[in-house]
Amino acid sequence: MSRSKVVPFRNDTGISQALLQRLGDAGKKNGLDAIFPFPISKIEVAEWVHLKCRYGCSRYNTNWCCPPATPSPERTKTILSEYKRALLLVGSKSCVDFYRDNSRKRINQVRCWKGTLSLERMLFLEGYYKAFSLVGECCALCKECAYPEPCRFPQEKRPSVESFSIDVIGTLKNLGTTSKVATRTTETFTYYGIILLE
């Protein structure tokens, strides 16, 4: 979890301000604070992120949206090479439930998940046919993931940002944004999703 000061990026990606405004309005209904377009070249992919999933996370090998079900760092780089632009989705939450597994936390996760997918859908209908979401948290659509049995909602299944071995803090630095890890559950933390665009 991190808290950060997000500076407004210069929109030099060619995405119209009108579309960004509509996406921003839709995102706000689902708890997102802001949406910024940026070039794919700013995304940092790192093996160490995969290590943290593999050796430091209780969700490893328990969810379709986490490793090892998601692409390796090498495959991620190949996937990203097929894109030029992306959107950064920024939201904020209270940390109170960060280490808890309760329904309030899950409701927020599901809201974030569905909100991201609804933006992806909007973009698809706008002609961005390659649009693909990397969601800001692990999938919590089911109380307990069906993994390794087939996913119950395959149309809504997407990888999380971290499961794609994306170094979020490094990527934010590349974007000229500051970030700091939230160290107390009394703090508000910022979470990030990405929609690969075209």
Ligand code: SF4
């Ligand atoms: S929709 Fe359910 S089964 Fe599918 S990845 Fe999410 S939690 Fe797992």
